[in-house]
Amino acid sequence: MEPKEQPGPREDELFEHHKFVASPGQEPLRVDKFLMNFIENATRSKIQQAAKDGHIWVNDAEVKQNYRVKAGDEVKVMFEHPPYEFLLTPEEIPLDTVYEDDSLLVVNKPAGMVVHPGHGNYSGTLINALLYHIDHLPANQNERPGLVHRIDKDTSGLLVIAKTETAMTHLAKQFFDKTTEREYIALVWGDVQQDSGTITGHIDRNPKNRLQMQVFPEGDHGKEAVTHYKVLERLGYVTLVSCRLETGRTHQIRVHLKYIGHTLFNDARYGGDKILKGTTFTKYRQFVENAFKILPRQALHAKTLGFIHPATGEPMRFNSDLPEDMASCIEKWRHYAKHRS
Structure with missing residues (x-):
């Protein structure tokens, strides 16, 4: 199977990440298997996906994953980013x-x-x-x-x-x-019922949305994840919580809190940018929309970090104040909760 001709400008839009020239003694070999021999930590499925996306080139032309590399072929892996x-x-x-x-x-x-x-x-x-x-x-x-x-x-x-x-x-x-100390402050939708608790559940990519992570409670996918939480303040339709990480998975707090029904306030990726709790009154909707404007991101702050100093062996512990956008949003909810009760 010969490489498929592609117009020149397409190549100009891509960046070369890898280039290999097949040796004179190279027996015909599928390009996905050929690249597996050269690219460290690459999986065959990722290489095949790259070929499907038009990122595998041989002799300056795009090929599919079943193209057979021959002696002297110049094989490139090209992507849109440098x-x-x-x-x-x-x-x-x-x-x-x-x-x-x-x-x-x-x-x-x-x-x-x-x-x-x-x-x-x-x-x-x-x-x-x-x-x-x-x-x-x-x-x-x-x-x-x-x-x-x-x-x-x-x-x-x-x-x-x-x-x-x-x-x-x-x-x-x-x-x-898991000997470091990591505390996060989060503002979440809903009234968290228990004053404290532990959330467990393996975390991996959501198979239907690769931009999201997902909890797999049976542990059949992903990696173990453990989050300890404590309620700091109840503010009516939202709750301020402290989260201590035992593990550090991608989006762990965001995914674990959503898993127990308390999505982070204004977390657009996980649906927290919608009005998830409260009333249908127009004034309430306006209040929440204004709160979104004050805090135009997920309500999550890495407040405390503790570890042992690698040179001195001394315990180190650092704290940081809530940034202005998050502090202002919380204060707005305090005022709302006070006048609502």
């Missing part, structure tokens, strides 16, 4: 530094800032800022400089950054061993 290493550009972006020494840095990330570059977010990230302020950050297992953990774009709060290889290894082990 390779990750091209995105690691230092940018002069201010950092809200809570603590810094020779081993590590603790920053208070604002809502709206992406932690690391990726599809659709090629600049303005925390990593771009860190590379400007710090030389020679160590890379984690995903080749991301300094990152030990991360929080979502529209979640605010504390992150620890490793400045040395020793710090990276030591801190990563603490997160893996």
Whole structure:
């Protein structure tokens, strides 16, 4: 099967991520199997999907996954976004530094800032800022400089950054061993019935919506996830809660709270940007819409971060105040709840 001809401009829109030239002794081999031999951590299903999406090219023309690579063929993997290493550009972006020494840095990330570059977010990230302020950050297992953990774009709060290889290894082990302290403050829809509790349930991608995560209570998919919560304040149709993470899965708090019927306030990805509780009165609808404007993101803040210092062995514990948008929204609900009762 010969490569299918494609118009030139299509290639100009793509970025080359991998290029391999088949050796003179290469026996005919399906391109998906060929690439499996060269790309570390690649799965055959991902390679086949890339081919279906038109991202596998041989001799400058798009091919399907069953194309057989021959001696001398030039095989490329092309994507719409630049390779990750091209995105690691230092940018002069201010950092809200809570603590810094020779081993590590603790920053208070604002809502709206992406932690690391990726599809659709090629600049303005925390990593771009860190590379400007710090030389020679160590890379984690995903080749991301300094990152030990991360929080979502529209979640605010504390992150620890490793400045040395020793710090990276030591801190990563603490997160893996679940010995760190991580407390988040969340505003959720509804009146949470129990004053405190623990939410368990494996978390994995939602098979019907790949942008969402989902709880699999039987544990047949995903990874174990454990969230401990405590009610801080009941505000009528919403509740302010503290969440302590035992594990750190993608969207864990957002997914676990939705799972027990209490979606984060204004969490658009999980439906929290709709009026989920309350009355049908026009004035109430206007009140909630105004609250959405005050807090135009999910109501989640990484408030407390604790760990053992990788060099000194001393316990470290940091706290951050609620950002203005979240504090103002909570105060608005307090005022509403007071005058409603």
